[in-house]
Amino acid sequence: xxxRRKETLAGLLFAAPWILGFSVFLAYPLxxxxxxxxxxxxxxxxxxxxxxxxxxxxxxxxxxxxxxENTLVFALLALPASLVVSVGIALLLNSRVKGMAFxxxxxxxxxxxxxxxxxxxxxxxxxxxxxxxxxxxxxxxIKAPNWIGDPSWSKPAxxxxxxxxxxxxxxxxxxxxxxxxxxxxxxxELDGATPWKKTRFVTLPMISPVIxxxxxxxxxAALQIFAVPYVMFPNGSPARSTYFYTMYLFDxxxxxxxxxxxxxxxxxxxxxxxxxxxIALRATEKRVHYGGV
Amino acid sequence: xKAARERSVRAERRKWALAIHAALIALSAAFLLPLIWMLxxxxxxxxxxxxxxxxxxxxxxxxxxxxxxxxxxxDKLGYVPFLVYGRNTLLICILVVAGTVISNSIVAYSFARLxxxxxxxxxxxxxxxxxxxxxxxxxxxxxxxxxxxxxxTFRPLWxxxxxxxxxxxFLLRQFFRTIPFELSEAAKxxxxxxxxxxxRVIVPLSKPAxxxxxxxxxxxxxxxxxxPLIYLLNQDTFTLSLGLQFYQSQHxxxxxxxxxxxxxxxxxxxxVVFFFAQRTFxxxxxVTGLKG
Numbered sequence: 001x002x003x004r005r006k007e008t009l010a011g012l013l014f015a016a017p018w019i020l021g022f023s024v025f026l027a028y029p030l031x032x033x034x035x036x037x038x039x040x041x042x043x044x045x046x047x048x049x050x051x052x053x054x055x056x057x058x059x060x061x062x063x064x065x066x067x068x069e070n071t072l073v074f075a076l077l078a079l080p081a082s083l084v085v086s087v088g089i090a091l092l093l094n095s096r097v098k099g100m101a102f103x104x105x106x107x108x109x110x111x112x113x114x115x116x117x118x119x120x121x122x123x124x125x126x127x128x129x130x131x132x133x134x135x136x137x138x139x140x141x142i143k144a145p146n147w148i149g150d151p152s153w154s155k156p157a158x159x160x161x162x163x164x165x166x167x168x169x170x171x172x173x174x175x176x177x178x179x180x181x182x183x184x185x186x187x188x189e190l191d192g193a194t195p196w197k198k199t200r201f202v203t204l205p206m207i208s209p210v211i212x213x214x215x216x217x218x219x220x221a222a223l224q225i226f227a228v229p230y231v232m233f234p235n236g237s238p239a240r241s242t243y244f245y246t247m248y249l250f251d252x253x254x255x256x257x258x259x260x261x262x263x264x265x266x267x268x269x270x271x272x273x274x275x276x277x278x279i280a281l282r283a284t285e286k287r288v289h290y291g292g293v
Numbered sequence: 294x295k296a297a298r299e300r301s302v303r304a305e306r307r308k309w310a311l312a313i314h315a316a317l318i319a320l321s322a323a324f325l326l327p328l329i330w331m332l333x334x335x336x337x338x339x340x341x342x343x344x345x346x347x348x349x350x351x352x353x354x355x356x357x358x359x360x361x362x363x364x365x366x367x368d369k370l371g372y373v374p375f376l377v378y379g380r381n382t383l384l385i386c387i388l389v390v391a392g393t394v395i396s397n398s399i400v401a402y403s404f405a406r407l408x409x410x411x412x413x414x415x416x417x418x419x420x421x422x423x424x425x426x427x428x429x430x431x432x433x434x435x436x437x438x439x440x441x442x443x444x445x446t447f448r449p450l451w452x453x454x455x456x457x458x459x460x461x462x463f464l465l466r467q468f469f470r471t472i473p474f475e476l477s478e479a480a481k482x483x484x485x486x487x488x489x490x491x492x493r494v495i496v497p498l499s500k501p502a503x504x505x506x507x508x509x510x511x512x513x514x515x516x517x518x519x520x521p522l523i524y525l526l527n528q529d530t531f532t533l534s535l536g537l538q539f540y541q542s543q544h545x546x547x548x549x550x551x552x553x554x555x556x557x558x559x560x561x562x563x564x565v566v567f568f569f570a571q572r573t574f575x576x577x578x579x580v581t582g583l584k585g
Binding site for chain 2 (some may be wrong): 007008010011012013014015017018019020021022024025026028029030032033036043056069089092093095098099102103106107109110113114115116117120121122123124125127130132135164168171175220223224226227230231246249250253254259262263266267269270272274292
């Protein structure tokens with residue numbers, strides 16, 4: 001055997017687990033999912049081809065639109081808030097004062113909490129009239145809403161919970177901040193820049209690729225929100241205000257056995273994520289600065 | 294004159310530092326508060342959890358709450374075998390972490406350091422699939438595991454981990470490529486096979502990257518909710534994530550002190566792992582975040 005052939009053989013052997021895994025756990029399900037989305041299919045019966053029926057049914061399905069709207073509204077609440085807060089916190093955590101290791105750990109630890117435990121903790125924090133959140137707000141004279149029971153406050157409650165877990169994004173920003181060359185700050189200082197101006201014209205442009213990255217990861221995660229509302233708000237209560245897209249998809253697949261319908265929803269979700277990612281890339285393209293990082 | 298100005302500059306700086314400290318302390322308090330409240334609730338009596346205004350320190354620490362939580366009778370399902378859930382979760386985690394580290398490092402070696410026709414196309418395909426959200430393949434995967442008669446067992450949760458995953462392959466490939474190729478050449482001259490180069494040269498030099506992959510697959514598996522929800526059927530095969538739900542009462546009157554004790558039990562291992570592997574964590578997040 002030539003050296004070349006030997007290397008090819010070794011390459012294929014080493015890649016074999018993935019070639020198998022890719023075909024069985026990814027390529028096949030992807031192809032099947034496309035096909036199922038055009039069929040009437042439950043686990044109990046063989047799929048029956050019905051053309052684009054699932055898709056046209058979805059367009060007339062009120063719950064589809066309701067869950068889509070809920071999901072987009074949640075994303076619009078959570079994403080901008082998370083972005084601003086996490087950049088702000090990262091800037092604060094990047095200052096040079098004593099005890100920083102403690103502060104950074106404190107901000108990061110909540111992002112380690114398993115989703116399900118997180119849901120439980122916040123159910124307790126928001127519990128009725130006497131949850132700790134409302135007690136504390138009451139203490140400073142704010143008449144707080146019923147977060148869990150009021151349809152207009154359930155989504156803000158979820159956005160607030162999302163803020164609690166932004167430690168990951170903060171760490172990514174911190175890494176980006178540490179890569180900003182010190183010389184840029186020094187020359188800005190020579191030009192008499194104030195701290196605000198240094199942040200606005202040096203720091204933010206230099207970490208803009210990181211902001212863009214976190215924005216896109218945020219979009220992908222927000223559109224698939226599932227576990228926390230699934231546990232905190234049974235059946236999307238109150239008044240279906242927390243019935244999100246992936247929850248409806250899950251219910252279609254495993255509660256109503258409408259698996260073809262669920263696959264069609266999956267593909268629409270994929271296209272939506274793809275489109276929004278492209279829009280986000282386009283919209284931020286001119287503002288992202290790839291100079292140094 | 295000059296000294297006076299310097300003093301005022303220093304005073305100004307101190308004021309800034311003080312303001313930053315104040316902001317940081319408030320921030321840390323806000324982030325730690327829910328966890329402290331959970332801990333506090335977990336050692337109270339049920340009456341004390343309802344007190345208005347809230348008490349932070351229980352009059353007497355009810356450590357037995359933890360014991361009670363581990364042998365809890367729920368109104369939904371009766372006895373909750375929490376220790377069994379812990380064992381199930383741990384078992385799945387071990388199988389997933391082992392499979393993830395072994396399979397992804399082997400596959401990444403092929404993509405990073407071996408040349409074979411079609412490699413670049415295969416790698417591009419691998420990257421493209423990273424964008425596919427799980428709900429898209431959820432139904433066919435369920436169908437597949439049903440055909441295999443795996444529903445209700447742990448297998449759907451750990452077997453796929455032994456066949457590689459796009460993101461980990463990508464991460465390890467990037468790392469393996471930074472190892473000088475001269476090392477492989479030298480090993481080859483010494484009569485090393487590819488497998489020998491992989492196990493004796495590449496793996497020992499890649500421990501930090503492998504630790505990152507292991508750590509994050511552990512976290513993901515420990516936290517996973519959707520997977521167990523879809524694939525597990527019998528109560529005694531459940532994981533901690535699924536089991537925690539049973540502490541919630543459907544008819545009000547949730548035993549909050551026990552629920553918080555159980556939640557603490559689920560969170561504690563993750564926090565312990567964090568404190569032991571802090572550096573790996575930070576490395577991992579910045580690598581996966583920036584270069585991913």
